[in-house]
Amino acid sequence: MGADIGVTGLAVMGANLARNLARNGFRVALHNRTVAKTDALINSYGSEGEFVRTETLAELVESLERPRRVLIMVKAGGPVDAVIDELTPLLDAGDIIIDAGNSFYEETRRREADLRQKGLHFVGVGVSGGEEGALNGPSIMPGGSQESYQSLGPMLEKIAASYNGEPCCAWVGTDGAGHYVKMVHNGIEYADMQVIGEAYDLMRSLAGIEPAQQAKVFREWNTTDLASYLIEITSEVLEQEDELTGRPLVDVIVDAAGQKGTGRWTAISGLEVGSAVTTIAESVFARSISSQRELRKITRDVFPAGVNQAVSAQEFYGTKESQQDFVEDIRKALYASKLVSYAQGFDMLTAAGAEYGWSLDMRTIASLWRAGCIIRADLLDTIMRAYETEGETPANLLLAPEFTEAISECLPAWRRVVAAAATYGVPAPVFSSSLAYYDSLRADRLPAALTQGLRDYFGAHTYQRIDKPGTFHTRWSEDRTETEV
Numbered sequence: 001m002g003a004d005i006g007v008t009g010l011a012v013m014g015a016n017l018a019r020n021l022a023r024n025g026f027r028v029a030l031h032n033r034t035v036a037k038t039d040a041l042i043n044s045y046g047s048e049g050e051f052v053r054t055e056t057l058a059e060l061v062e063s064l065e066r067p068r069r070v071l072i073m074v075k076a077g078g079p080v081d082a083v084i085d086e087l088t089p090l091l092d093a094g095d096i097i098i099d100a101g102n103s104f105y106e107e108t109r110r111r112e113a114d115l116r117q118k119g120l121h122f123v124g125v126g127v128s129g130g131e132e133g134a135l136n137g138p139s140i141m142p143g144g145s146q147e148s149y150q151s152l153g154p155m156l157e158k159i160a161a162s163y164n165g166e167p168c169c170a171w172v173g174t175d176g177a178g179h180y181v182k183m184v185h186n187g188i189e190y191a192d193m194q195v196i197g198e199a200y201d202l203m204r205s206l207a208g209i210e211p212a213q214q215a216k217v218f219r220e221w222n223t224t225d226l227a228s229y230l231i232e233i234t235s236e237v238l239e240q241e242d243e244l245t246g247r248p249l250v251d252v253i254v255d256a257a258g259q260k261g262t263g264r265w266t267a268i269s270g271l272e273v274g275s276a277v278t279t280i281a282e283s284v285f286a287r288s289i290s291s292q293r294e295l296r297k298i299t300r301d302v303f304p305a306g307v308n309q310a311v312s313a314q315e316f317y318g319t320k321e322s323q324q325d326f327v328e329d330i331r332k333a334l335y336a337s338k339l340v341s342y343a344q345g346f347d348m349l350t351a352a353g354a355e356y357g358w359s360l361d362m363r364t365i366a367s368l369w370r371a372g373c374i375i376r377a378d379l380l381d382t383i384m385r386a387y388e389t390e391g392e393t394p395a396n397l398l399l400a401p402e403f404t405e406a407i408s409e410c411l412p413a414w415r416r417v418v419a420a421a422a423t424y425g426v427p428a429p430v431f432s433s434s435l436a437y438y439d440s441l442r443a444d445r446l447p448a449a450l451t452q453g454l455r456d457y458f459g460a461h462t463y464q465r466i467d468k469p470g471t472f473h474t475r476w477s478e479d480r481t482e483t484e485v
């Protein structure tokens with residue numbers, strides 16, 4: 001009997017996915033460029049299920065049932081192409097190559113089109129949940145052809161996380177749709193972490209609440225509509241004491257956030273598909289600024305930090321209970337900003353669906369993120385409800401009744417927090433830009449009218465009028481009369 005699936009690339013993610021497949025009763029053929037990794041996996045976990053050891057890709061392909069399914073889990077970029085190039089001549093029409101790494105969706109689209117010509121299915125699959133998710137049940141976002149999902153879907157659904165008995169895995173759309181959805185997931189993840197970071201910073205800088213005490217605050221918040229995996233683990237990180245110094249661990253960690261690229265891709269794609277993902281982009285920039293440590297040091301010497309920050313929330317609010325009020329305000333600002341980041345994420349999915357011809361179902365996408373992945377949150381149930389009624393999809397998530405209500409509820413607090421941050425010089429880029437996004441969407445008039453006038457002045461870019469159809473230009477350098485063009 002041949003193996004049900006082959007996995008090539010047995011670093012942490014591939015090894016854990018292979019184990020997950022085997023634990024779920026699938027016969028899994030294993031391959032890794034460096035054979036020692038294959039042996040290490042079999043030696044340590046061989047008893048978990050049925051594994052077939054192979055040393056070459058030819059052997060891997062040889063060991064599989066037809067249609068063959070080969071899952072690639074190697075480093076994104078060149079290595080994926082290298083493996084595909086070696087695999088392709090070994091496969092037959094109808095076989096399926098699956099790329100479950102964090103590939104850029106445009107590369108997935110290119111690879112899919114290329115392999116389709118050769119009669120092969122290429123399925124780009126977004127996998128979220130890190131190492132632990134890969135082993136015990138990740139959130140899985142497959143793209144590729146619907147036909148390939150017939151063969152692959154049941155396997156993926158079996159190893160995926162489940163939420164109320166429903167698998168967090170469903171076909172999301174053709175070619176690169178799976179990797180696109182995963183990319184947007186990561187963009188939202190960047191924003192989720194940044195809003196949590198800003199809440200922590202404001203509580204610390206303006207209300208003097210120490211990390212251990214904040215751990216309790218976040219634990220409490222995890223019982224509110226903010227309930228989510230990231231809020232839960234924030235309390236664990238904040239209460240951790242450094243073994244070496246006895247200080248809160250968060251105080252000895254270098255304040256420069258790393259990034260592997262998916263957040264940046266999300267921001268770039270937002271620009272490309274014409275979706276204003278300001279909150280997500282701002283989160284990416286916040287990480288970039290954090291990493292400019294030398295520039296930050298020089299700037300700090302010129303404009304010392306903390307000079308205007310050493311104020312208590314009492315000064316800002318002027319009441320005795322102000323610290324508690326301030327914390328509640330921050331919770332609301334966090335929630336409202338989080339809603340904006342999800343609204344932007346779904347807005348860009350809608351725009352990308354139109355751009356790339358994917359029939360993305362927003363309700364399904366929200367359902368996939370409810371378990372197994374990093375952004376799992378109670379909020380996703382509310383988002384699903386917003387997309388529940390067919391034909392009544394809100395133009396923007398903020399316009400779904402439950403969100404409209406929540407935003408109105410949070411708004412005064414949100415404004416107070418952004419004002420406090422600006423007044424006392426604590427950076428809160430995402431709280432502020434989310435609020436600006438909301439205010440921009442609801443403004444009666446935007447200064448874009450003036451922008452259009454300026455563009456017409458220096459570049460004859462023309463403008464439209466509010467009172468009649470047509471395109472107009474004012475002869476700025478001549479007699480300043482208007483012409484219709």
Ligand code: NBP
Binds near residue numbers: 010011032100128131
């Ligand atoms: P890595 O991204 O560290 O890649 C290591 C694997 O790639 C090894 O198996 C290595 O083989 C193989 N490889 C490389 Br490098 N170049 C190769 C080549 N030219 N030909 C064949 N194999 C090659 O592994 P990972 O951290 O397990 O991640 C795998 C994928 O999953 C990535 O796309 C990653 O972004 C994505 N992902 C990771 C996480 C996470 O939490 N780590 C979460 C979600 C998605 P070797 O052993 O011979 O060097």
